[in-house]
Structure formats: structure tokens, C-alpha cells
Amino acid sequence: xxxxxxxxxxxxxxxxxxxxxxxxxxxxxxxxxxxxxxxxxxxxxxxxxxxxxxxxxxxxxxxxxxxxxxxxxxxxxxxxxxxxxxxxxxxxxxxxxxxxxxxxxxxxxxxxxxxxxxxxxxxxxxxxxxxxxxxxxxxxxxxxxxxxxxxxxxxxxxxxxxxxxxxxxxxxxxxxxxxxxxxxxxxxxxxxxxxxxxxxxxxxxxxxxxxxxxxxxxxxxxxxxxxxxxxxxxxxxxxxxxxxxxxxxxxxxxxxxxxxxxxxxxxxxxxxxxxxxxxxxxxxxxxxxxxxxxxxxxxxxxxxxxxxxxxxxxxxxxxxxxxxxxxxxxxxxxxxxxxxxxxxxxxxxxxxxxxxxxxxxxxxxxxxxxxxxxxxxxxxxxxxxxxxxxxxxxxxxxxxxxxxxxxxxxxxxxxxxxxxxxxxxxxxxxxxxxxxxxxxxxxxxxxxxxxxxxxxxxxxxxxxxxxxxxxxxxxxxxxxxxxxxxxxxxxxxxxxxxxxxxxxxxxxxxxxxxxxxxxxxxxxxxxxxxxxxxxxx
Amino acid sequence: xxxxxxxxxxxxxxxxxxxxxxxxxxxxxxxxxxxxxxxxxxxxxxxxxxxxxxxxxxxxxxxxxxxxxxxxxxxxxxxxxxxxxxxxxxxxxxxxxxxxxxxxxxxxxxxxxxxxxxxxxxxxxxxxxxxxxxxxxxxxxxxxxxxxxxxxxxxxxxxxxxxxxxxxxxxxxxxxxxxxxxxxxxxxxxxxxxxxxxxxxxxxxxxxxxxxxxxxxxxxxxxxxxxxxxxxxxxxxxxxxxxxxxxxxxxxxxxxxxxxxxxxxxxxxxxxxxxxxxxxxxxxxxxxxxxxxxxxxxxxxxxxxxxxxxxxxxxxxxxxxxxxxxxxxxxxxxxxxxxxxxxxxxxxxxxxxxxxxxxxxxxxxxxxxxxxxxxxxxxxxxxxxxxxxxxxxxxxxxxxxxxxxxxxxxxxxxxxxxxxxxxxxxxxxxxxxxxxxxxxxxxxxxxxxxxxxxxxxxxxx
Numbered sequence: 001x002x003x004x005x006x007x008x009x010x011x012x013x014x015x016x017x018x019x020x021x022x023x024x025x026x027x028x029x030x031x032x033x034x035x036x037x038x039x040x041x042x043x044x045x046x047x048x049x050x051x052x053x054x055x056x057x058x059x060x061x062x063x064x065x066x067x068x069x070x071x072x073x074x075x076x077x078x079x080x081x082x083x084x085x086x087x088x089x090x091x092x093x094x095x096x097x098x099x100x101x102x103x104x105x106x107x108x109x110x111x112x113x114x115x116x117x118x119x120x121x122x123x124x125x126x127x128x129x130x131x132x133x134x135x136x137x138x139x140x141x142x143x144x145x146x147x148x149x150x151x152x153x154x155x156x157x158x159x160x161x162x163x164x165x166x167x168x169x170x171x172x173x174x175x176x177x178x179x180x181x182x183x184x185x186x187x188x189x190x191x192x193x194x195x196x197x198x199x200x201x202x203x204x205x206x207x208x209x210x211x212x213x214x215x216x217x218x219x220x221x222x223x224x225x226x227x228x229x230x231x232x233x234x235x236x237x238x239x240x241x242x243x244x245x246x247x248x249x250x251x252x253x254x255x256x257x258x259x260x261x262x263x264x265x266x267x268x269x270x271x272x273x274x275x276x277x278x279x280x281x282x283x284x285x286x287x288x289x290x291x292x293x294x295x296x297x298x299x300x301x302x303x304x305x306x307x308x309x310x311x312x313x314x315x316x317x318x319x320x321x322x323x324x325x326x327x328x329x330x331x332x333x334x335x336x337x338x339x340x341x342x343x344x345x346x347x348x349x350x351x352x353x354x355x356x357x358x359x360x361x362x363x364x365x366x367x368x369x370x371x372x373x374x375x376x377x378x379x380x381x382x383x384x385x386x387x388x389x390x391x392x393x394x395x396x397x398x399x400x401x402x403x404x405x406x407x408x409x410x411x412x413x414x415x416x417x418x419x420x421x422x423x424x425x426x427x428x429x430x431x432x433x434x435x436x437x438x439x440x441x442x443x444x445x446x447x448x449x450x451x452x453x454x455x456x457x458x459x460x461x462x463x464x465x466x467x468x469x470x471x472x473x474x475x476x477x478x479x480x481x482x483x484x485x486x487x488x489x490x491x492x493x494x495x496x497x498x499x500x501x502x503x504x505x506x507x508x509x510x511x512x513x514x515x516x517x518x519x520x521x522x523x524x525x526x527x528x529x530x531x532x533x534x535x536x537x
Numbered sequence: 538x539x540x541x542x543x544x545x546x547x548x549x550x551x552x553x554x555x556x557x558x559x560x561x562x563x564x565x566x567x568x569x570x571x572x573x574x575x576x577x578x579x580x581x582x583x584x585x586x587x588x589x590x591x592x593x594x595x596x597x598x599x600x601x602x603x604x605x606x607x608x609x610x611x612x613x614x615x616x617x618x619x620x621x622x623x624x625x626x627x628x629x630x631x632x633x634x635x636x637x638x639x640x641x642x643x644x645x646x647x648x649x650x651x652x653x654x655x656x657x658x659x660x661x662x663x664x665x666x667x668x669x670x671x672x673x674x675x676x677x678x679x680x681x682x683x684x685x686x687x688x689x690x691x692x693x694x695x696x697x698x699x700x701x702x703x704x705x706x707x708x709x710x711x712x713x714x715x716x717x718x719x720x721x722x723x724x725x726x727x728x729x730x731x732x733x734x735x736x737x738x739x740x741x742x743x744x745x746x747x748x749x750x751x752x753x754x755x756x757x758x759x760x761x762x763x764x765x766x767x768x769x770x771x772x773x774x775x776x777x778x779x780x781x782x783x784x785x786x787x788x789x790x791x792x793x794x795x796x797x798x799x800x801x802x803x804x805x806x807x808x809x810x811x812x813x814x815x816x817x818x819x820x821x822x823x824x825x826x827x828x829x830x831x832x833x834x835x836x837x838x839x840x841x842x843x844x845x846x847x848x849x850x851x852x853x854x855x856x857x858x859x860x861x862x863x864x865x866x867x868x869x870x871x872x873x874x875x876x877x878x879x880x881x882x883x884x885x886x887x888x889x890x891x892x893x894x895x896x897x898x899x900x901x902x903x904x905x906x907x908x909x910x911x912x913x914x915x916x917x918x919x920x921x922x923x924x925x926x927x928x929x930x931x932x933x934x935x936x937x938x939x940x941x942x943x944x945x946x947x948x949x950x951x952x953x954x955x956x957x958x959x960x961x962x963x964x965x966x967x968x969x970x971x972x973x974x975x976x977x978x979x980x981x982x983x984x985x986x987x988x989x990x991x992x993x994x995x996x997x998x
Contacts, residue, residue, distance in 0.1 A: 029621045029628060029974045036622075036629035044692035046757040051843035058847045426756060480755075526843060528757035530692055 050527040086386035113222030130210035151236030257364035274401035290334035292377035297365035304356035318346030399511020435460035565948035571932040579816035580729030581802030591655035603652035607980035612643030667717035696754030705743030737794030762838030796823030
């Protein structure tokens with residue numbers, strides 16, 4: 001019996017050994033080093049890509065300090081393109097240059113000069129006429145800053161001295177300028193007198209112009225040496241860095257010009273052709289002057305330039321030449337002069353019809369145009385600005401209005417891993433505008449490889465709008481567009497280097513209906529993407 | 538005792554990671570009446586022994602009498618995941634087969650039970666008392682099918698949602714001190730029960746797990762949603778506290794998380810041939826007080842409709858800022874709230890129902906149903922077993938089981954007695970050793986005891 005049992009155990013043991021050896025054969029199945037090379041795993045992924053509700057502000061991307069989307073009380077929108085085409089401040093126009101006097105005179109003191117004895121020489125008056133830009137006459141000027149500089153030297157002088165400087169017509173708080181400068185022997189003495197806050201009244205009588213009287217009086221302090229009079233003193237004086245706070249006088253006829261400044265109308269930047277009729281476009285010219293100075297300006301050569309539409313350049317006519325600019329009536333005031341040009345007094349409506357990207361203008365002008373003696377004034381803050389504004393009310397119609405933009409684009413080499421690519425474009429359009437959009441994929445040689453949509457596929461349908469005078473949209477329109485790229489098309493797209501985005505826009509009923517654009521209109525765009533692709537492991 | 542526990546830990550950890558780690562349902566031992574540990578599946582099944590002490594064969598001291606280890610994966614077999622191509626001697630993922638075999642919820646479960654000490658004895662044939670000290674570790678990871686299906690992309694869920702309900706981890710490590718009592722009421726009825734005092738050591742409990750990802754049918758909008766609550770109890774070191782110093786003795790001697798459990802069983806002899814039995818096990822709670830945390834997210838969802846390109850059009854933003862904004866929004870919406878909070882977790886109860894037919898004095902057949910109650914769901918397993926005794930030393934059982942949605946489970950069990958010294962081993966799936974790539978269940982239960990019978994030989998059925 002025991003033998004029988006042992007045999008059984010031996011058989012069981014043998015069976016176990018067989019089992020264990022079998023199991024070792026299957027290690028291969030768990031060996032991840034034997035994982036198939038270049039195997040692929042497919043995944044089919046769907047996700048929303050873009051969800052945006054775009055108003056006209058978002059679509060035009062046209063709002064910054066120079067480009068404004070402005071709405072009125074009814075939410076109706078105007079595009080405003082603005083530019084300061086000319087600007088001058090008082091310093092630019094009337095800056096007083098540095099003046100060099102360099103007075104030299106001889107003085108004589110009578111008597112001996114023992115130590116401690118002072119002898120006063122007779123005063124010397126120097127008259128100096130300021131040179132001014134455009135030979136303007138200054139009646140008086142209040143200085144914001146400035147310096148009266150000296151480099152004084154008395155040749156052969158063996159004593160000390162004090163020079164008293166007085167400008168009777170330069171006062172500060174009613175007190176004339178009165179300064180002493182000490183001199184030590186024959187050494188050159190440098191000194192600066194701060195003129196800030198001084199008001200200088202110039203002598204323009206008796207044939208003088210901008211004349212200033214300066215009185216120098218020398219007091220010699222005896223040092224025990226001999227009196228070798230007469231002595232010659234070189235004052236080496238000059239007026240430097242004069243900046244005025246306020247200036248009065250006759251500024252004469254200042255002429256200026258500023259050619260070729262332009263306003264960009266970004267609405268039309270990417271347009272390649274088509275027509276647009278805006279009902280009431282306008283050009284506004286705003287001229288602001290805080291000079292007490294009559295100015296006459298000429299706005300000439302106002303041209304609209306369109307890169308795509310003939311006649312490519314169109315002059316804006318109807319702008320009067322010259323334009324008389326009102327002067328400020330009193331110091332600190334400013335005067336605004338406005339000129340408006342629209343379809344009633346110019347051809348600007350026809351100009352806009354060519355969808356110009358730029359409006360260019362030349363500005364020139366002349367002050368005191370009559371040439372008669374004048375009494376003008378200015379302050380440091382005075383400025384003269386010419387601002388031009390192009391106002392495009394979004395009210396009108398457009399047809400076959402094609403916008404285009406080109407951008408670099410590369411799908412990368414992995415695009416052929418995709419089995420297919422599906423775009424699902426949902427639009428809910430609140431604008432009374434239809435859009436046919438197309439994307440062209442181009443290779444290096446600018447050959448079109450493929451396009452994303454069937455020809456003339458309208459992916460945005462215009463909303464339905466009511467009649468005059470408001471032309472309000474009463475119902476937005478939904479459109480679903482599905483685009484599927486199969487593998488063969490995707491493989492071809494590997495060579496894509498550029499994408500041209502072209503949109504053809506038309507207002508309702510193929511551009512025959514006038515529309516108005518309001519700020520509460522929006523285009524809801526939802527782009528979803530589905531792709532099946534293979535991942536290599 | 539402390540030394541014994543400390544010495545046990547490395548052994549336990551070794552079992553967790555070694556190739557010896559097997560088994561989950563432990564169905565075969567139920568039919569191996571010569572092994573005292575079969576009693577743990579139904580405390581009404583009075584062991585054949587008059588007296589036993591669990592012991593190790595080498596040390597000859599009454600420790601480590603029984604080791605039970607299982608790994609089961611209800612979702613897929615290895616050859617569902619990787620196809621072996623003999624012709625080129627390579628393996629490759631077989632996604633079709635893999636996903637076809639997945640259930641809505643799938644579980645990777647690891648279970649480890651080490652009986653450190655046990656003994657049991659009968660009083661006047663009709664009463665039986667059993668005492669045991671056991672170390673138990675349960676780990677389950679639930680992975681929903683939809684989560685794995687996402688590897689194929691989310692397009693399959695367009696117009697519906699990928700449901701991740703149930704995703705999460707549950708883990709419990711505790712000491713169990715049990716005392717059992719069984720009594721034969723009369724010739725037909727036997728009843729028994731075990732009262733268990735538990736001391737929790739560490740726990741991860743996914744209390745609530747609701748998550749999904751919906752894909753809109755028109756716009757492909759993605760809507761992730763979640764509502765999660767996870768409780769944990771662990772040494773503070775594991776949270777980065779206490780200066781990162783982990784003390785294994787502090788861990789094992791933590792009696793701050795007490796609990797209790799109860800097993801109940803009944804056995805009814807219909808006649809000399811037939812008997813039926815039933816038991817409920819592991820009804821109980823552990824009160825977690827030390828190193829506890831509650832991690833939760835609000836019941837929330839987020840609809841991703843795509844990127845708003847407004848900012849890009851007007852140059853006010855760039856892609857980096859935009860994606861950061863989106864991820865910041867997601868982080869805020871699905872923010873995980875952490876707080877210290879004590880909690881009470883339940884054990885995972887089991888139900889056994891069995892019927893036994895004696896063919897002769899040495900052999901019998903039985904059918905066993907086991908229901909594992911987890912997350913309010915019964916996970917069933919069925920076993921058909923044939924048990925035969927040879928001489929007075931050898932007790933054999935062969936079984937066939939359906940478990941973890943797998944029909945390919947052929948089990949084997951045996952106990953051999955050399956004098957008073959008994960060794961035993963059972964497994965529910967011997968095929969795991971032969972074709973491991975084609976199995977979902979790997980388990981083994983082995984141990985040794987000193988056993989003593991009323992008569993010299995092992996009793997017959």
C-alpha cells in the first residue's frame with residue numbers, strides 16, 4: 001500500500017515538474033522586449049476647438065487709440081480712424097536761441113588804493129538786441145528757465161573788485177535784477193545768474209528791436225598796490241537755455257509745412273476687390289490752437305489710395321484752401337476750428353467706394369497771414385495741432401467684397417498619421433451679412449494644393465433684418481458646415497507652407513439691401529474637430 | 538509578541554510582491570474539511586480535528602499556520618491585452634479583444650491573509666472553540682471600462698458620456714483577533730459564529746466615486762464631472778509630516794483604530810447523504826481615528842466649449858495665457874478639499890451557500906456559492922468540488938469554479954498528515970501555473986498545523 005502511495009506521489013511530482021516547465025515556455029508572452037516594432041494604435045478624438053461670440057469690435061480688431069468703434073445711443077456703430085497730422089508746440093515755433101554779448105569796456109578809478117580802500121568806477125551801460133527766429137519782435141517774455149552767464153577777466157588787475165550787474169527791465173516780483181560778482185585780481189571769474197521767474201521787457205521804441213539795457217558798475221577793493229587805471233574788463237556774458245513761460249510780441253509770418261502724412265483705414269487693409277457703399281462717410285478736420293496767433297493753413301493733396309480697386313488714387317475735393325484758424329483769445333485759452341467734409345460738400349462718399357486703405361494729405365501754413373504788425377502771445381503750453389478723422393458709419397451695402405489674408409502654415413510631417421480629419425463649423429450669425437469663406441493650402445511654389453471647402457460654400461448666412469430707418473436684425477441665422485478630409489487629401493497637405501484665407505462678403509440679398517450694423521450684433525462661431533489618427537509605439 | 542509582529546512584516550511584504558502572491562476567492566479550501574482553516578469560511582462547519590494548533594514547519598512553534606494570497610483581475614487576461622504571434626515571436630496589443638472582455642466596472646484585487654497564530658479544540662464532540670490572530674490586507678482598484686476605452690479616443694462617446702463611476706482604490710490593513718464557537722444543536726443542525734476584534738492600521742476608502750465625461754453630439758463640447766470623497770488613514774509620515782520618519786513598530790502597534798466583526802454560519806444535514814450550509818462573514822466596522830483625512834471634490838461639472846479666440850484676435854492674449862486660464866479654471870472647479878476627519882468604514886461582507894452530497898465514505902461532491910458584497914453589489918463565484926480521502930493521511934479536492942467573470946478555473950487542494958503534523962495547500966486555479974497569460978485569478982492558500990483527532994486516523998465523511 002505504501003509503495004502504491006509513493007508511486008502516486010512520484011507521479012504527482014512528475015506532473016508538477018511538467019507543469020512548471022510548461023509555464024517557463026510562456027515567459028515569451030510576457031516579455032515586453034518582444035513588443036511588435038512599429039506597431040500602431042488608432043484613436044478617434046473629438047473636441048471643441050473654438051467657441052467665440054464675436055461682435056464687430058472683435059471682428060474688426062480696430063480699436064486702439066487711433067482706431068475707434070464708436071456707438072451712439074441706439075447702439076449704431078461708426079468706425080473712426082483718427083490721426084494727428086500736424087502738431088507744433090510753442091518751443092518748436094518760438095524758441096529763443098542763446099544770445100552771446102561778450103561786452104568789453106574800460107573803466108578808470110581815481111586815487112590810491114591802499115589796503116581797505118574802495119574806489120567806485122563810473123557805471124557802464126551795455127545795450128543788446130536779442131536775435132529771434134523769423135525776426136520776431138518780443139515785447140516781453142517771462143522766463144521759465146534760463147541763465148545769464150559770465151566769464152569775467154580784467155587784464156593786469158592786481159586788486160580785488162565787485163561788479164554790480166543791474167538789468168532794470170528784467171524784474172522778478174517787481175524788483176529789477178541786481179547781482180554782484182566778486183573779482184580777485186586778474187583771474188577769470190565764472191558766474192551764472194538764474195533767470196527763472198524773471199520777466200524781461202524789451203525796448204522796441206525808436207527803431208530798436210528786442211533791445212535790453214544792462215548796467216555794470218565796478219568797485220575796486222584796494223590791496224596796497226598801485227592804481228594802474230584805466231583797466232579793461234571783458235564780461236564774456238551770454239544768455240543761455242532760455243525757456244519762456246509766456247511771451248508777447250509780434251511773431252511775424254512763420255511758415256510751416258508737413259507733407260504726406262496718412263491715415264490708415266484698416267477696414268480695407270485686407271480687401272482685394274469688391275464694392276462698398278457707405279451712406280454717409282465723413283472727414284473731420286479738427287485744428288486746435290492755444291497761440292494768440294492767427295494762422296492760415298492749406299490742406300492740399302488729399303488723396304485716397306486703394307491697392308486693389310481702380311482708379312487706385314482718388315483726390316478728395318471740396319476742401320477749401322486756405323483754412324483760417326482761430327487764435328486763442330487770451331493767455332491760457334485755446335481755440336478749436338472744425339471743418340467737416342461729407343457727401344454734401346465733397347466727393348468723399350465716392351472716394352470711400354474704392355475702399356481706400358490710406359488717406360494721405362499735405363499740410364502747410366502761415367501765421368499772421370495779413371503781414372500787418374500784430375500783437376501775438378504764447379505760453380510754454382501753447383500748441384497747434386491738426387487732427388484728421390475719417391468717420392465711416394456702418395450703414396450701407398456691400399457686394400462681392402473680398403477680403404484676403406495670407407499666413408505661413410505647416411501641418412508638419414505627422415499629418416499623414418491621420419486617417420481623417422473632420423471640421424464642424426457651427427455659426428449663429430446676427431449680422432445681416434453673408435460670407436463665403438475659403439482656405440487655400442499652398443506649397444512652396446505658391447501652387448494651390450487643396451482648398452478646405454467646396455467652391456462657393458456659404459458658411460455664414462446673413463441674419464434677417466427689417467427696413468428703414470433702423471434696418472434692425474430681427475432673427476439670427478444658424479448654419480452648420482461639415483468638412484471631411486480623407487487620408488489621401490491629408491497626405492497631400494504635408495507640403496503646405498502657406499494658407500490663404502479668403503472671405504467674400506455681401507450684405508443681405510447679395511448686396512442689394514442697405515444694412516446698419518449695431519454693437520449688439522454678434523457672430524457665434526463654434527468650431528469642432530474630429531480626427532482619427534494612428535499613434536506609433 | 539511585538540517581536541513576532543515586527544518579524545512578520547517583511548515576510549508579509551515579501552508575499553505581497555513575490556511570485557507567490559496568488560488567489561482571491563479561496564473557494565477550494567471550503568471543501569477541504571481536514572484543514573481547520575476551512576472553518577473560517579463557515580463557522581458552522583465543525584472541523585474534523587479534536588484539537589489543532591497552527592504552526593510553521595521549521596520553527597515548530599505555533600505561528601504562521603496559514604497564508605492566503607490572491608491576485609485577481611476581473612477585467613482581462615494577459616492574452617486579452619497582448620496577442621502573441623508565434624510566427625514572428627512577438628507580442629502586440631489586441632485592442633478589440635481587450636475592450637470586448639471588459640465589464641462596465643473592473644477590479645484588480647489583491648488580498649493577503651497571514652494567520653500568525655491559531656488553535657481550536659472540541660468539547661465533547663459537540664462544541665468547538667477556535668481562537669486566531671490574523672493579519673489581513675485587502676486592496677482593490679476599480680477601473681471602469683469607459684476609462685480604458687478613452688485610449689481609443691472619445692469619439693465613441695459622441696452624444697453620450699464615458700462613465701467613470703466607481704473609479705478608485707480601496708485598501709485596508711488590519712489585525713484581526715477572533716474567537717469562534719460552534720455547537721451541534723442536534724443531529725441535523727449545527728450553528729457557529731466568530732466574534733472579531735479588529736485594529737486598523739491603514740486604510741484608503743473611496744466612499745463616493747462619481748465621474749464622467751460627456752461629449753456633445755453637435756458641437757463635441759466636453760463636459761467632465763466629478764463627485765468624489767476618499768477617506769484615508771495612515772501614519773502621518775505618509776502625508777509628509779513627522780519629519781518623514783516612518784516607524785514600523787509604531788505602525789504595527791497602533792491600536793487607535795478599533796473595530797469589530799462577526800461571522801455566522803449554519804449547517805443542516807438533510808439526511809445521511811445531503812447537507813446544506815450557509816454563512817455570512819465579515820459583518821463589521823472599523824473606527825478610524827488616527828492619521829485620518831477626507832479628500833473631496835464638490836459635485837460639479839464643467840463644460841468646455843472651445844477656446845475663445847477674441848483675445849487672440851485683438852492681441853490681448855496668447856495661447857500660453859489662454860491655456861493657463863483654462864487649466865486654472867479646471868483646478869478651481871475640481872479643487873480637492875482636504876480635511877482631518879475621523880470616519881467609520883465597513884468590512885466587505887461575504888456570503889457562502891453550499892450543498893454537499895456524500896458519494897461514499899471517502900468521497901463527496903459539493904457546490905458552493907460565494908457572494909462578495911462590495912460597494913452594494915454582490916460579486917458572485919460558484920464552485921463545484923469533488924473531495925476524496927486516501928488512507929488516513931491524504932485529503933484531496935479538485936474543483937471547478939466560475940469567478941471574476943471567468944469560467945476557466947480548475948482548482949486543486951490537498952492536505953497531508955505526517956503523524957500530528959499537517960501541511961496543506963489549495964488553489965482555485967491550477968491553470969494559473971500552466972497558462973498564466975490566460976487566467977484572471979491566481980491564488981494559493983497554504984499552511985501547516987498540528988492536528989489531533991479523537992481516533993488515530995482522519996475520520997471519513
